[in-house]
Amino acid sequence: MRAAVPEYLGTNFSAIPPGHRFGVLFSGWQEDWTKPDKSLKGYNKIIEPLPVPIQKMTEGLCSRQQNLADEQTLSVAAKSIAPFATGLGNEHPTENGFAFLNPYGIPYLPGSGVKGVMRSAACELLEGVDGEHSQWSIEVIDQLFGREWSGDENPGSSGALIFWDVIPKMHNHRMEEEIMNPHYGEYYQQGGTPNDCTNPIPIFFLTVPSESEFHFHVQCRNGRLQEDLQIDWQQLIRELFTYAFDWVGFGTKTSVGYGAMIHDESAEERIKNEKKERELSTLSKDEKLLHELKDMLLRAQKNGNEEPGGPLSAKLSVLLNMADDWPQQSKSSLADLAENIYELVGWGPKKKKPLKVTRIKQLRDEL
Numbered sequence: 001m002r003a004a005v006p007e008y009l010g011t012n013f014s015a016i017p018p019g020h021r022f023g024v025l026f027s028g029w030q031e032d033w034t035k036p037d038k039s040l041k042g043y044n045k046i047i048e049p050l051p052v053p054i055q056k057m058t059e060g061l062c063s064r065q066q067n068l069a070d071e072q073t074l075s076v077a078a079k080s081i082a083p084f085a086t087g088l089g090n091e092h093p094t095e096n097g098f099a100f101l102n103p104y105g106i107p108y109l110p111g112s113g114v115k116g117v118m119r120s121a122a123c124e125l126l127e128g129v130d131g132e133h134s135q136w137s138i139e140v141i142d143q144l145f146g147r148e149w150s151g152d153e154n155p156g157s158s159g160a161l162i163f164w165d166v167i168p169k170m171h172n173h174r175m176e177e178e179i180m181n182p183h184y185g186e187y188y189q190q191g192g193t194p195n196d197c198t199n200p201i202p203i204f205f206l207t208v209p210s211e212s213e214f215h216f217h218v219q220c221r222n223g224r225l226q227e228d229l230q231i232d233w234q235q236l237i238r239e240l241f242t243y244a245f246d247w248v249g250f251g252t253k254t255s256v257g258y259g260a261m262i263h264d265e266s267a268e269e270r271i272k273n274e275k276k277e278r279e280l281s282t283l284s285k286d287e288k289l290l291h292e293l294k295d296m297l298l299r300a301q302k303n304g305n306e307e308p309g310g311p312l313s314a315k316l317s318v319l320l321n322m323a324d325d326w327p328q329q330s331k332s333s334l335a336d337l338a339e340n341i342y343e344l345v346g347w348g349p350k351k352k353k354p355l356k357v358t359r360i361k362q363l364r365d366e367l
């Protein structure tokens with residue numbers, strides 16, 4: 001079997017991404033250039049483990065998405081519990097395509113596909129599959145996902161949500177093959193009678209294996225939403241993802257179990273910590289100390305049990321004593337944090353409050 005490429009390109013495509021090996025470099029043609037058969041032979045090199053450079057490229061693309069996802073972006077991690085397939089209807093000599101992200105040649109789930117699944121899930125909830133999800137309405141769906149065109153009197157509109165493409169981190173860094181076993185081929189294709197004595201001919205197609213990681217990112221154009229949805233949209237969509245994982249699935253052939261996923265909270269926490277570490281590594285010494293103090297303040301505000309003289313107050317006192325040589329921007333940030341901390345734990349004895357106020361003004365260069 002051979003690839004339909006010039007001879008000077010050779011025949012060793014082991015360092016090429018699977019999408020290119022499945023596409024223009026597909027080594028499944030017969031020696032006489034007749035149509036490839038539908039056996040496994042054409043897939044053998046495609047389902048090999050990804051070359052190390054391609055693994056690193058995939059990791060890099062996923063990391064880039066995670067770094068670009070700010071606090072206004074909803075990020076949801078999932079793990080597949082069944083093979084995932086998409087783009088099977090794409091043109092290919094084997095008549096079973098797959099969706100690869102060009103020019104990288106790696107599997108992906110288009111953002112438009114994610115949006116379609118989520119809208120379908122929202123419509124199911126609207127129709128009363130689960131009475132606890134009564135917050136969904138036609139107006140909410142149209143605002144979030146857009147409205148389809150239905151004539152000049154009802155023009156379509158784009159929704160507020162923007163779904164990013166999803167690049168899976170494949171389990172064991174490789175794709176897998178699955179089969180369809182169509183019976184009664186003579187009946188469907190040759191006009192014969194249906195019977196159980198004919199041998200089915202397996203049809204192979206590509207999948208992303210189960211236990212692969214999927215990271216979904218959703219942005220929102222808040223100006224297109226009503227005021228209450230501007231506040232609640234992330235929680236609403238997060239719950240919708242949970243429903244889609246449990247009952248809908250992503251990609252193709254979901255009706256027979258493909259594309260099933262579960263929410264992966266541990267992966268979300270890991271990514272959050274990794275992103276925090278990367279951000280801290282770029283900070284100066286004074287910025288790191290301010291970041292630690294801010295984290296302590298947020299935890300104290302959440303728990304509501306901080307007292308004067310506690311760890312938060314002690315940390316603040318240390319920073320106040322060492323901040324004279326800091327840049328002015330860091331001094332001002334420390335002054336803002338000091339005010340918030342004193343408002344939380346109290347200013348202490350009346351005779352000490354003027355001293356604390358003076359120190360804050362010094363940090364702001366107001367004296």
